[in-house]
Amino acid sequence: DAGVIQSPRHEVTEMGQEVTLRCKPISGHNSLFWYRQTMMRGLELLIYFNNNVPIDDSGMPEDRFSAKMPNASFSTLKIQPSEPRDSAVYFCASSPNTGELFFGEGSRLTVL
Amino acid sequence: AQSVTQPDIHITVSEGASLELRCNYSYGATPYLFWYVQSPGQGLQLLLKYFSGDTLVQGIKGFEAEFKRSQSSFNLRKPSVHWSDAAEYFCAVGASSSYKLIFGSGTRLLVRP
Numbered sequence: 046d047a048g049v050i051q052s053p054r055h056e057v058t059e060m061g062q063e064v065t066l067r068c069k070p071i072s073g074h075n076s077l078f079w080y081r082q083t084m085m086r087g088l089e090l091l092i093y094f095n096n097n098v099p100i101d102d103s104g105m106p107e108d109r110f111s112a113k114m115p116n117a118s119f120s121t122l123k124i125q126p127s128e129p130r131d132s133a134v135y136f137c138a139s140s141p142n143t144g145e146l147f148f149g150e151g152s153r154l155t156v157l
Numbered sequence: 158a159q160s161v162t163q164p165d166i167h168i169t170v171s172e173g174a175s176l177e178l179r180c181n182y183s184y185g186a187t188p189y190l191f192w193y194v195q196s197p198g199q200g201l202q203l204l205l206k207y208f209s210g211d212t213l214v215q216g217i218k219g220f221e222a223e224f225k226r227s228q229s230s231f232n233l234r235k236p237s238v239h240w241s242d243a244a245e246y247f248c249a250v251g252a253s254s255s256y257k258l259i260f261g262s263g264t265r266l267l268v269r270p
Contacts, residue, residue: 049200076256078256087260087262087263088247088260090257090258093256093257095256100256101256101257136200136201138200138201140256142256144189144191144206144208144251144252144258145191145203145206146201146203146258147203148193148200148201148202149200150198150199150200151198151199151200
Protein backbone atom coordinates (compact mmCIF):
# COMPACT_ATOMS: atom_id res chain seq x y z
CA ASP A 46 0.00 0.00 0.00
CA ALA A 47 1.20 3.49 -0.75
CA GLY A 48 1.95 5.67 2.20
CA VAL A 49 1.29 9.37 2.54
CA ILE A 50 2.46 11.08 -0.63
CA GLN A 51 3.73 14.64 -0.58
CA SER A 52 4.83 16.92 -3.37
CA PRO A 53 7.06 18.62 -4.14
CA ARG A 54 9.88 17.03 -2.13
CA HIS A 55 11.95 20.18 -2.49
CA GLU A 56 10.92 23.73 -3.29
CA VAL A 57 13.18 26.75 -3.61
CA THR A 58 11.44 30.05 -4.13
CA GLU A 59 11.96 33.74 -3.66
CA MET A 60 10.43 35.85 -0.96
CA GLY A 61 6.98 37.04 -1.89
CA GLN A 62 6.13 34.09 -4.11
CA GLU A 63 3.21 31.77 -3.52
CA VAL A 64 4.01 28.23 -2.42
CA THR A 65 1.61 25.30 -2.60
CA LEU A 66 2.41 22.00 -0.94
CA ARG A 67 0.32 18.94 -1.69
CA CYS A 68 -0.59 15.81 0.20
CA LYS A 69 -2.37 12.57 -0.59
CA PRO A 70 -3.24 10.71 2.63
CA ILE A 71 -3.50 6.97 3.01
CA SER A 72 -6.82 5.71 1.69
CA GLY A 73 -9.31 5.13 4.47
CA HIS A 74 -7.64 7.48 6.94
CA ASN A 75 -10.07 10.16 7.99
CA SER A 76 -7.67 12.43 9.86
CA LEU A 77 -5.02 14.58 8.24
CA PHE A 78 -2.38 16.75 9.83
CA TRP A 79 0.11 19.31 8.58
CA TYR A 80 3.28 19.72 10.64
CA ARG A 81 6.28 22.01 10.27
CA GLN A 82 9.73 20.97 11.40
CA THR A 83 12.59 23.38 12.08
CA MET A 84 15.77 23.10 14.08
CA MET A 85 14.69 25.87 16.40
CA ARG A 86 11.10 24.84 17.10
CA GLY A 87 11.04 21.12 16.37
CA LEU A 88 7.76 19.63 15.16
CA GLU A 89 4.81 21.99 15.23
CA LEU A 90 1.24 21.03 14.42
CA LEU A 91 -0.15 23.56 11.96
CA ILE A 92 -3.63 22.24 11.22
CA TYR A 93 -5.77 19.16 11.72
CA PHE A 94 -8.61 17.94 9.50
CA ASN A 95 -11.15 15.28 10.36
CA ASN A 96 -13.38 13.96 7.59
CA ASN A 97 -12.12 16.80 5.37
CA VAL A 98 -13.22 19.48 7.85
CA PRO A 99 -10.64 21.73 9.54
CA ILE A 100 -10.96 21.08 13.26
CA ASP A 101 -8.01 22.94 14.68
CA ASP A 102 -5.97 25.56 12.86
CA SER A 103 -4.57 27.23 15.94
CA GLY A 104 -1.07 26.30 14.90
CA MET A 105 -1.18 28.15 11.61
CA PRO A 106 1.36 30.91 12.10
CA GLU A 107 -0.48 33.75 10.42
CA ASP A 108 -2.89 34.67 7.66
CA ARG A 109 -0.27 34.02 5.02
CA PHE A 110 -0.85 30.32 5.64
CA SER A 111 -3.95 28.50 4.48
CA ALA A 112 -4.89 24.85 4.10
CA LYS A 113 -7.66 23.05 2.31
CA MET A 114 -8.93 19.53 2.02
CA PRO A 115 -11.44 19.43 -0.83
CA ASN A 116 -11.85 15.66 -0.63
CA ALA A 117 -10.67 12.66 1.34
CA SER A 118 -7.68 12.04 -0.90
CA PHE A 119 -6.12 15.46 -1.26
CA SER A 120 -4.98 18.40 0.81
CA THR A 121 -2.97 21.53 0.15
CA LEU A 122 -1.00 23.92 2.32
CA LYS A 123 -0.49 27.32 0.77
CA ILE A 124 1.81 30.13 1.81
CA GLN A 125 1.21 33.51 0.20
CA PRO A 126 3.35 35.54 0.26
CA SER A 127 6.27 33.40 1.38
CA GLU A 128 9.02 34.75 3.64
CA PRO A 129 12.52 33.43 4.46
CA ARG A 130 11.38 32.48 7.98
CA ASP A 131 8.94 30.01 6.41
CA SER A 132 11.90 27.85 5.35
CA ALA A 133 11.33 24.46 6.95
CA VAL A 134 10.32 20.90 6.24
CA TYR A 135 6.57 20.53 6.03
CA PHE A 136 5.10 17.14 6.81
CA CYS A 137 1.69 15.78 6.07
CA ALA A 138 0.45 12.88 8.21
CA SER A 139 -2.74 10.87 8.18
CA SER A 140 -4.38 8.70 10.79
CA PRO A 141 -7.16 6.15 10.94
CA ASN A 142 -8.11 7.64 14.31
CA THR A 143 -6.17 5.06 16.28
CA GLY A 144 -3.91 7.69 17.77
CA GLU A 145 -0.91 6.88 15.59
CA LEU A 146 0.21 9.06 12.73
CA PHE A 147 1.58 7.98 9.37
CA PHE A 148 3.92 10.61 7.96
CA GLY A 149 4.87 11.50 4.42
CA GLU A 150 8.49 12.10 3.48
CA GLY A 151 8.07 15.85 3.76
CA SER A 152 8.45 18.89 1.55
CA ARG A 153 11.61 20.88 2.16
CA LEU A 154 10.91 24.56 1.52
CA THR A 155 13.64 27.15 1.08
CA VAL A 156 12.58 30.76 0.71
CA LEU A 157 15.38 33.05 -0.46
CA ALA B 158 1.08 21.59 31.44
CA GLN B 159 1.40 18.75 28.96
CA SER B 160 4.94 18.13 27.82
CA VAL B 161 7.44 15.54 26.68
CA THR B 162 11.07 15.74 27.67
CA GLN B 163 13.89 13.95 25.95
CA PRO B 164 16.85 14.99 28.06
CA ASP B 165 19.55 13.78 25.68
CA ILE B 166 20.04 15.84 22.53
CA HIS B 167 22.75 13.52 21.20
CA ILE B 168 23.82 10.02 22.12
CA THR B 169 26.75 8.13 20.64
CA VAL B 170 27.11 4.37 21.05
CA SER B 171 29.33 1.78 19.50
CA GLU B 172 27.87 -0.72 17.08
CA GLY B 173 26.79 -3.80 19.00
CA ALA B 174 26.38 -1.94 22.26
CA SER B 175 23.07 -1.59 24.06
CA LEU B 176 20.99 1.57 23.85
CA GLU B 177 18.53 3.37 26.06
CA LEU B 178 16.87 6.63 25.06
CA ARG B 179 15.03 8.49 27.77
CA CYS B 180 11.57 10.00 27.60
CA ASN B 181 9.62 11.65 30.40
CA TYR B 182 6.17 13.08 30.04
CA SER B 183 3.69 15.25 31.85
CA TYR B 184 0.12 14.53 30.87
CA GLY B 185 -3.16 14.87 32.70
CA ALA B 186 -5.04 12.01 31.11
CA THR B 187 -4.12 8.36 30.65
CA PRO B 188 -1.41 8.65 28.04
CA TYR B 189 -0.95 6.99 24.72
CA LEU B 190 2.81 6.83 24.14
CA PHE B 191 4.78 6.54 20.95
CA TRP B 192 8.31 6.37 19.66
CA TYR B 193 9.05 7.52 16.14
CA VAL B 194 12.30 7.37 14.19
CA GLN B 195 13.39 9.82 11.51
CA SER B 196 16.22 9.00 9.15
CA PRO B 197 17.89 11.91 7.33
CA GLY B 198 15.66 13.34 4.63
CA GLN B 199 12.78 11.10 5.59
CA GLY B 200 9.50 11.39 7.41
CA LEU B 201 8.82 9.97 10.84
CA GLN B 202 8.19 6.24 11.11
CA LEU B 203 6.40 4.64 14.03
CA LEU B 204 8.66 2.30 16.02
CA LEU B 205 6.21 1.28 18.72
CA LYS B 206 3.26 2.43 20.75
CA TYR B 207 1.71 1.90 24.16
CA PHE B 208 -2.00 2.26 24.70
CA SER B 209 -2.72 -0.10 27.59
CA GLY B 210 -1.93 -3.56 28.95
CA ASP B 211 1.56 -4.98 29.17
CA THR B 212 3.90 -2.13 30.04
CA LEU B 213 6.76 -3.60 28.02
CA VAL B 214 6.04 -3.17 24.33
CA GLN B 215 7.90 -4.54 21.38
CA GLY B 216 8.37 -2.61 18.20
CA ILE B 217 9.98 -2.89 14.82
CA LYS B 218 13.72 -3.19 14.19
CA GLY B 219 14.31 -4.91 17.53
CA PHE B 220 13.31 -1.96 19.69
CA GLU B 221 11.30 -2.14 22.89
CA ALA B 222 10.04 0.39 25.39
CA GLU B 223 8.77 0.20 28.93
CA PHE B 224 6.00 2.36 30.35
CA LYS B 225 6.59 3.26 34.00
CA ARG B 226 3.64 5.20 35.30
CA SER B 227 5.28 5.96 38.65
CA GLN B 228 8.20 7.61 36.90
CA SER B 229 6.20 9.13 34.03
CA SER B 230 8.70 7.56 31.68
CA PHE B 231 8.65 5.62 28.45
CA ASN B 232 12.27 4.78 27.67
CA LEU B 233 13.30 3.15 24.43
CA ARG B 234 15.80 0.29 24.44
CA LYS B 235 17.65 -1.92 22.05
CA PRO B 236 20.07 -4.67 23.18
CA SER B 237 22.48 -4.37 20.25
CA VAL B 238 22.67 -1.32 18.02
CA HIS B 239 23.34 -1.55 14.29
CA TRP B 240 24.92 1.19 12.20
CA SER B 241 21.61 1.58 10.37
CA ASP B 242 19.97 2.69 13.62
CA ALA B 243 21.68 6.07 13.36
CA ALA B 244 18.78 8.51 13.15
CA GLU B 245 16.74 10.91 15.23
CA TYR B 246 14.26 9.47 17.68
CA PHE B 247 11.13 11.22 18.88
CA CYS B 248 8.97 10.35 21.84
CA ALA B 249 5.34 11.50 21.68
CA VAL B 250 2.34 11.44 24.00
CA GLY B 251 -1.35 11.70 23.26
CA ALA B 252 -4.71 10.48 24.49
CA SER B 253 -7.61 8.52 23.11
CA SER B 254 -9.78 11.58 23.53
CA SER B 255 -7.40 13.90 21.73
CA TYR B 256 -6.02 14.00 18.22
CA LYS B 257 -3.02 16.04 19.27
CA LEU B 258 0.30 14.35 19.78
CA ILE B 259 2.89 16.22 21.79
CA PHE B 260 6.37 15.49 20.50
CA GLY B 261 9.63 15.68 22.35
CA SER B 262 12.53 17.60 20.89
CA GLY B 263 14.23 14.44 19.69
CA THR B 264 17.45 12.55 20.42
CA ARG B 265 19.98 12.14 17.67
CA LEU B 266 21.69 8.75 17.78
CA LEU B 267 25.17 8.37 16.35
CA VAL B 268 26.67 4.90 15.96
CA ARG B 269 30.42 4.36 16.08
CA PRO B 270 31.78 1.55 13.89
